[in-house]
Each structure stands twice: as C-alpha cells, then as structure tokens.
Amino acid sequence: MQIYNLLFERFGKRYWWPAETPFEVVVGAILTQQTTWTNVEKAIRNLKEKGFLELELLSNANENEIYELVRPAGYYRQKTKRLLGVARYIYTNYGSIEHMLNQPTDKVRNELLSLNGIGPETADSILCYAGNHLKFVVDAYTYRLCNRIPLLQIGDGKEHAWDRYHKVQRYFEENMPKELEIYREYHALIVECGKRFCKTKPKCLSENNSEIERCPISEICRYYDIFVHER
DNA sequence: ACCCAGGTGGCCC
DNA sequence: GGGCCACATGGG
Numbered sequence: 001m002q003i004y005n006l007l008f009e010r011f012g013k014r015y016w017w018p019a020e021t022p023f024e025v026v027v028g029a030i031l032t033q034q035t036t037w038t039n040v041e042k043a044i045r046n047l048k049e050k051g052f053l054e055l056e057l058l059s060n061a062n063e064n065e066i067y068e069l070v071r072p073a074g075y076y077r078q079k080t081k082r083l084l085g086v087a088r089y090i091y092t093n094y095g096s097i098e099h100m101l102n103q104p105t106d107k108v109r110n111e112l113l114s115l116n117g118i119g120p121e122t123a124d125s126i127l128c129y130a131g132n133h134l135k136f137v138v139d140a141y142t143y144r145l146c147n148r149i150p151l152l153q154i155g156d157g158k159e160h161a162w163d164r165y166h167k168v169q170r171y172f173e174e175n176m177p178k179e180l181e182i183y184r185e186y187h188a189l190i191v192e193c194g195k196r197f198c199k200t201k202p203k204c205l206s207e208n209n210s211e212i213e214r215c216p217i218s219e220i221c222r223y224y225d226i227f228v229h230e231r
Numbered sequence: 232a233c234c235c236a237g238g239t240g241g242c243c244c
Numbered sequence: 245g246g247g248c249c250a251c252a253t254g255g256g
Contacts (some may be wrong), residue, residue, distance in 0.1 A: 035252085035254090039253060039254060042253095066248050069251085071253075072253065073252090073253075074251080074253040076251090076253080077253045079251090079252095158248090159245095159247075193252095
C-alpha cells in the first residue's frame with residue numbers, strides 16, 4: 001500500500017472510469033483494447049451522437065452502420081462485431097447491463113469471459129468500474145510495474161497469459177484493502193504512472209537524470225531501498 | 232520511417 | 245498447450 005500512497009501523492013485522484021453510464025464503460029472497455037484512449041474517445045463520441053451508447057439501439061444495429069463510427073479506435077471491423085455481440089447478449093438475456101451485473105461476481109465474470117472479445121482485463125474492468133465488484137484490473141502497465149520495482153517478477157512474454165494475469169491480480173488483491181474506491185483508483189494510478197514513465201523503453205530508468213528524479217518508480221525503489229540500475 | 236497503445240482469439244505444430 | 249499472428253488507427 002505504500003506504493004499506492006506514493007502514486008496517489010504524485011498523481012492524485014484519477015476519478016476512473018471516464019464514462020457517464022455503466023454501459024458506456026462496457027463499450028469503452030472493448031474499444032480501448034490495445035489502443036490509446038484519445039482514439040477511443042473519438043469513437044465513443046461518434047457512437048454517442050448517433051445514440052448507440054443505448055443498449056437496445058446498439059443491439060439492434062447493423063454492422064455496416066457501426067463500422068465508420070468505430071473506425072478511429074482501430075481494429076474497427078473486429079471491435080464492431082464484438083460490440084454488437086456483447087450488446088445483443090446483454091440485451092436478450094438481461095435487458096440492461098445493470099441487471100446483468102447485479103449477480104454474484106464469479107457468475108458475471110464467467111459469463112463475460114464466455115463472450116467473444118472479452119478477456120480477463122476487459123471483464124474485470126466492467127466488473128470494477130461498471131458494476132461495484134471488488135476485482136482488481138491488471139494490464140500491461142501493471143506487469144511492467146511489477147517487473148521494474150521489482151515487486152513480483154512476472155516477465156513480459158505472452159506465454160501463460162491467463163496464469164500470469166491471475167497471479168498478479170491475486171497478489172494485489174491479497175495486499176490491499178477490500179475497498180472499491182482503492183481498487184478503482186489504484187489501477188488508474190498505475191496506468192497514469194505507466195503512460196508517463198513505463199513505456200516499453202524504461203524512460204524512468206535511463207536517459208537523463210531529471211526524468212529519473214521525477215519518476216515515482218524511482219521513489220518507490222528508494223523507499224524500499226532497492227537499487228535500480230540500467231536494464 | 233519506424234514504434235507503440237488501458238488485449239483477444241484463432242490457427243498451427 | 246505453447247508459440248505466432250491478425251486485427252488498424254493515430255500520435256510520438
């Protein structure tokens with residue numbers, strides 16, 4: 001939790017997830033896969049203008065009328081299909097995302113995971129930010145943080161991706177308060193820190209010294225008396 | 232002209 | 245059950 005505090009002091013409250021409704025979280029979670037949020041915002045804006053952030057309308061939509069709206073978010077054909085598939089599932093089985101989320105965590109999670117286009121990170125994002133479920137979201141930045149501190153050496157490879165995901169998730173969940181606000185802010189703080197300092201080339205651990213001084217990961221390492229060297 | 236982004240699923244051996 | 249690869253746009 002010292003890590004959380006250090007990140008919080010540095011970046012402050014993030015107010016995640018940036019969305020007006022739970023269903024918008026679902027849409028955003030799918031669109032943001034392997035894509036920058038600024039591109040996702042454009043697609044969300046397009047969908048919102050046409051009213052497609054409303055479940056019934058989206059689930060009755062045709063792929064061809066969605067393609068162009070989703071295009072700025074990249075992978076637009078694939079994401080359109082996934083969006084429609086998920087919307088149709090929720091609409092026909094529950095009528096609303098809130099109704100679907102109003103069930104035990106594990107049941108919703110397994111159901112989400114069975115849908116095409118929803119893997120562990122997307123499922124947990126929906127549970128944590130659209131619902132009120134205590135599920136910590138793990139992403140690429142979380143792995144990098146674990147590796148670089150080093151907190152939980154986990155590697156960067158794609159092998160055993162699911163095992164690795166749940167290993168990291170369990171580690172965080174076992175070591176943090178069971179509070180929704182902390183779950184939400186912590187992941188958001190890791191993303192913010194990652195966007196600035198944890199690119200694939202570890203800027204914070206190399207190049208100029210002023211960046212090293214300003215990098216919270218360096219502070220964290222200093223706090224834990226871990227010697228950080230070039231890698 | 233590269234490289235990368237808040238992943239996921241499918242196919243091949 | 246791994247190890248690759250397609251998916252695609254926009255910004256640094």
